[in-house]
Amino acid sequence: MSDSPAPAPAEDAVIRVRGLVTRFGRQTIHDGLNFSVRRGEVLGVVGGSGTGKSVLLRTIIGLKSPEGGGIEVLGCDRARAGESEWRAVQARWGVLFQNGALFSSMTVAENIAIPFREHTDLPLALIEELTATKIALVGLPPEAGRKIPSELSGGMKKRAGLARALALDPEILFLDEPTAGLDPIGAAAFDSLIRNLQQTLGLTVVMVTHDVDSLQAICDRIAVLIDKRIMVGTMESLLQESHPWIRAYFHGPRGRAAIAGR
Amino acid sequence: MKAGAAETGTLHAATAGDCWVLIASGSWTIGAAGKLAAALAAAKPGKARRAQIDLSRLAALDTAGAWLIHRAARDLRVGGIEVEVTGANPAQARLLERITEGAGAEAAFDHTPPHPVRAMIERTGKATFDALAEGRDLLAFLGLVTITVLRTIGQPRRLRLKSVIHHMEHTGLDALPIVGLLAFLIGIVLAFQGADQLRQFGAEIFTINLLGVSVLREIGILLTAILVAGRSGSAFTAQIGTMKVNEEVDALRTLGLDPIELLVLPRMIAVIITLPLLVFFADMMALLGGGLMAILALDLSLTQFLRQLEGAITLSTFLTGLAKAPVFAALIAMVGCRQGLKVEGSAESVGRLTTQAVVESIFLVMVADAMFSILYSYLGL
Structure with a gap:
């Protein structure tokens, strides 16, 4: 919805990652990631198994603390923010975990009503209508x-x-493999749902995915995790890249089929 | 866009001729939704026949705000008033349209409160039937396990010896410290309390009789069985239940392997072997603790204690206690494994059934113990 020209102005970045380093024990997952996510775009994060796509997502939303570098989400740096400031920022994003992560002891409606009950003081009847x-x-x-x-x-x-x-109308939506485990028809329907909601609600979407079709269908830009670094570009620019993994990914049989289908 | 709009939403109502005008301004977002809902409820169109909802001064609109506008328009239309929504920018119009599409479906929560008396009777009936079904299922499972045991006796090579030994280590060896400590402490308590009471009759020497008989016949075996039910019975349910959630049990079946033979039998045999051994250990530790306390409290010598103990108990006292162990062991293992196999779908049921396994196996152990008492009294033991 923000039709800003290509070089996005600095204040338009909702997520800014600088020199991010993450490790598990001695194993370095990310070694100095630098990128930003612009307001109103859909950014797809791809990479081979074990390149730390989900780890990156978990680090951005604060479930894992980084070993180095800084992350700023909506102008708030986790390392420097106070508890209440962080809470307030948390309410401005929504996360969809891989299998939904619904609370199993509650009904679907009760699950959806939780953010309303915890973060707002709306009357119960209105909460039910909004749910x-x-x-x-x-x-x-x-x-x-x-x-x-x-x-x-x-x-x-x-x-x-x-x-x-989406309960509290977040500004940023994080999706972890939204189409994994869905049949092609269900996956396509979910893709178009996300695109539709993104446009209707003016969301910024960061999605980890394996699905070349999803990338093709709804992502404005694509971030590739490769050799512990990140490379961000549009589908067109990445198709020109010469890195062997990127070539294998986009020019492999599945990649070609998805791209040919546009 | 919405991030920059700090001004909270407000509502102004005015009448222009026969047209009632609602002007929405500021941010109509979730933060202001409660206030706006109240303002909308308070605003009354009066005698106006037409209404206009003007959105041109909106700074931001989210789904909560859009819902409120949709609801206001809907309620006015129900009241027979013509409504026009004006001034929405394209993004807001799209959102409103999207909300309107899905509206009318508000039955997400179930509000019908059950009749209290009826609900209670229903629950009682259901619990009764569940208990009966549970008993029937347990009996069926016993039959299934028995058939598998008989088949395995015919082909002893089918028994997974490695698995049996693995489970013996976990249910037996690893339980030694806790069983020993508890038995030792119970022995101390028993001797101390017994001596205290019996001293009133000058019969404190019979503390040793009390200790010997109660430990060997009842306390040693019950204490150990309850501990094993809590430690190993629950572990069986959790292990097998997790495998069930992971579809590992189904995978076994499709590979032509029998889950009863592979998962239940080794655990059951392991507990049947280890529980009597644990009971023996618990008996000894309880006698040790009780003896220590008796010697100290009653000022006896070790020889006096042993002579009194020898007079109080016979081999049959010891054996009547120990004989219950294999039966209790089979009950505990069977209940634990069966609850594990009952797990369906989510991980949540693993937790629930684990609790149920412990409660049910302890209950069954107690019932079996009572039946043993009746049996022994008939046999004159």
Whole structure:
């Protein structure tokens, strides 16, 4: 929605990562990542297994603390922010975990209502109406709200998780492999749902994915994790890259098929 | 966009001729939703036949705000008033349209409160049937395990010896410290309390009889069985339940392997072997603790203690206690494994069934102990 020209002005970056280093024990996962995410874009994060895509996501949302460098999300640096400042920023983003991560002892509607109950003081009736709105927004049938997560299919769990992530109308949406485990039709439907919501709600989306179709369909820019570094570009610019992994990824049989399909 | 808009949302209502005008300005976002909902509820159109909702002064709109606008328009239309929503920018119009599409579906929560008396009767009935079904299922499982045992006796090579030994280590060897310590302490308590009470009759020497008989016949075996039910029965449910969640049990079945033979039998045999050994150890530790206390409290010598003990107990006292161990062991292992195999779907049920396994196996151990008491009294033991 922000039709800003190509070099985004500095204040338009909602996430800024500088010199990020993460390690597990002696194993270095990321060695000096520098990139930023612009307001209103969909950024896809790709990389081979074990290159730390999910780790990057978890580091940005503060579930893992980095071993070096700085991350600024919506102008707030986790390392320097106070508890209350961090809480306030947390309410401005939503996260969809790989399998939805719905609380299994509650109904779908109760799951979605949690952020409202914890972060707002709205009357109960309004919370219920807003919950129903979210359920409709992600394309779930109304009766899904009364079910418990174990009664839902994988795709419905993801939609329910998305509804919970979107509860407080976040500015940034983090998605961890949103289409993994879905059939091609379900995956395409989920892609277009995310694109549609992103445009309607003016979201900035950061999604980790394996799915070349998703990248092709909805991502404005793509970040490739490679050799402990990150490379960010559009689909067009990455197609010109000569790095063997990138070539194998985009010019391999699946990559070619997805790109040919546009 | 919405990040920059700090001004909170407000609502102004005015009447222009027969048209009632609602002007929304500022940020209509979730933060202001409570206040705005109250303002909308308070605003009344009066006698106006037409209404206009003007959004041109909106600084920001999110789904909560869009819902409030949609709801206000809907309620006015229900009241027979013509409503026009004006001044929305393209993004806001898209959002409003999106909200309107999905509206009308508000039954996400179930509010029908159950009738209290009826609900209680329902629960009682359900619990009764569940208990009966549980008993029937347990019996069926016993049959299944028995058939598997008989088949394995026919083909002893099918028994997974390595697995049996692994489980013996975990249920037996690893339990020694806790079982020993608890038995030792119980022995001390028993001797101390017994001596205290019996001293009133001048019969404190019979503390040793009390200690010997109660430890060997009941306390040693019950204490150990309860500990093993808590330690190993629960572990069996958790292990097998986790495998069930991971579909490992289904994988076994498709590979033509029998989960009962592979998962249940080794655990059951392991507990049947180790529980009597643990009981023996617990008996000795309890007698040691009790003896120590008796010698100190009653000022006896070791020889006096041993002579009194010898007079109080016979081999059959010891054996009647020990004989229960294999039966209790089979019960504990069977309940633990069966609850594990009952796990369905989510990891949540692993936790619930683990609790149930412990409660059920302790309950069954107690019932079996009572039945043993009746049996022994018939046999005159």
